[in-house]
Amino acid sequence: MADITHATQSNPARNANESAVKRFFRATEIDTRLLGMVGALVLIWLGFQVMTGGLVDGLFLKPRNLWNLTVQTSSVAVMASGMVLIIVTRNIDLSVGSVLGFCGMVMGVMQAKILPQYLGLEHPAIWILTLASGMIVGAAIGALHGAIIAFLNVPAFIVTLGGLLVWRGATWFVTSGQTVAPMDATFRLMGGGTEGSIGATASWIVGLVACLAIVAAILNSRKQRKRFGFPLRPVWAEYFLSVLGCVLVLGAVAIANNYYWPTNIARKYADANGIAWPEGGLLISHGIAIPVLIAVVVGIVMTFISTRLRFGRYVFAIGGNPEAAELAGIKTRWVTVRIFTLMGILCAVAAAISTARLNAATNAQGELDELYTIAAAVIGGTSLAGGVGTIAGAMIGALVMQSLQSGMVLLGIDSPFQRIVVGVVLVVAVWLDTVYRARAK
Incomplete structure (x- = not known):
């Protein structure tokens, strides 16, 4: 007990002046910013529960809606975990929705048209080869973006804005605008549903x-x-x-x-x-949906990468002070390439979840997902000034965004107004981040 006493009573004067709440948060080391976001999520849920029929009879907090909510959040949550590292390094990726759509179309064609010619329909290896092909394509796209940004010194905003247009157009050219369906039965398990x-x-x-x-x-x-x-x-x-x-x-x-x-x-x-x-x-x-398990596993892996590996420390060092990181010997350009490559892989994973859930690959797949992904990361506490962000916060941010959308759908609110709400929430989140950083100084 000696070590405990030393840790908690190292400054008796400070402890005596602190309130019980402050002592509680200091002892448990709970992130108050993250707790505030969870509190906001609870308020959103309770608000929609009341508006959809009352606190007891409302529709929002029913198991069916909450289950569907987590499934719908999965693909954006996967991409948001990668967007954290990109924004932490003071970059941005506007192309994630288009990359998701392109990877989804590639995987759709692979399992519906190409692989069955050689392996036969419903071959057990089809879903593995399909997922691998999508991840390779996503990694190549991400590496291309990262290389242009790092070695040609083109701003990430411009590169990924161009990528948004290029890969959306390329999605159309893969099948000349045709929808590809149905998907392999085993592959569909990644989308959830009764069997998933x-x-x-x-x-x-x-x-x-x-x-x-x-x-x-x-x-x-x-x-x-x-x-x-x-x-x-x-x-x-x-x-x-x-x-x-x-x-x-x-x-x-x-x-x-x-x-x-x-x-x-x-x-x-x-x-x-x-x-x-x-x-x-x-x-x-x-029970638990498979896409939710995938998102949780991705979150755990990304948290491990960002907090336990040297690569993660390099990412936050670059975000905190790029010049100092360069002088410290960090190969900042190669770190940038790796970050965008990782983002491309996560887009492919999200594309697999989305394609499996829809049981089809469409040209409109992933539209506006870049907005929701960036908003999820920012709402989750990732600072646009760089150097600050958590994977858990981004994934909760994705849940907040999807909760707003799901609640508005239950209330019968039109899609245009839903976008207005999302835009307002994003601006408010950035403003709150600015206020938080100003008070922290």
Whole structure:
């Protein structure tokens, strides 16, 4: 307990003057900015719940809508995790929606027209080769953008604005404007739906594994702090964070498991498997959707890259002070190329989710996604001035954006007005970021 006492009482005078709330946040080290965003998300949810039928009978907080909300958020959340690194380095990528559309069309053609000629329909390798081809194309596009920006010194705004137009046009030329459908059955699982979910049992297993991972991460963090002599959080704070994380995870799993298959699909399943149809109907839980799992895995990997790898430290160093990073020996140009290459790969992953969910590759796929992706990153706390941003914040920002859109759809608000709201929210988010940075100085 000696180390704990030292950590929490190293400045008794300061502790005595602090309020209980400030002491709580200092002990738990909860990001107040991130907490404020979560609070705003809760208010949005409660507001739409009341407006769609009342606090009890509203439509927004029903398991079905929340389940669909997470699925719809997945593709933008994946791209937002990459957009964080780009904006942190004081760049921007306006082409992500068009790159998504182009990669989606390439993957659609691969699995619907090219690969079946050699492997046959529904071959188990089709979805793997399709996804690999899309990621290679996305990486090549991202590397091209990054190389032009880094080595030809063309501003990222101009390069990616050109990319927005070029790759949208290229999407049309791949099939001369035709929609490609249907997609491979296994590939479609990445889009969610009744079959694209893991079910109740597997969802609870994933939830328990996530809880163990949260506890292990907190214990490992404490061990590393102690090893290097850093201040330790109080034991009660460690317990609080562990319990909070587990409650949130298991609560999300419970909501996913409370959304059941539609009656007609459940009846077909029962008939096909010789299951007697019960009087109250057959309740089969969707569980966690596969695209949501993909987005979570991407978020974890991107967080690891940005906080644990040398590459991530280089990214934030460049964003904080590009000249100092160059003088420190960081190869800033190659870091830029790698960032945009990574963004291209994430666009391909998002394209796979979007194409699988639509069961088609269309020319309009990904339109305006650049707006939602940039807005998600900025709303999530990524500073346009560079050097500041978190992956978790961007993914919550994506959920905020999709929540606004989903709520307005439930209220029957026209699409033009939805765009007005999104634009206003983006401007307000940037203004709040400016105010926050001014007060932090």
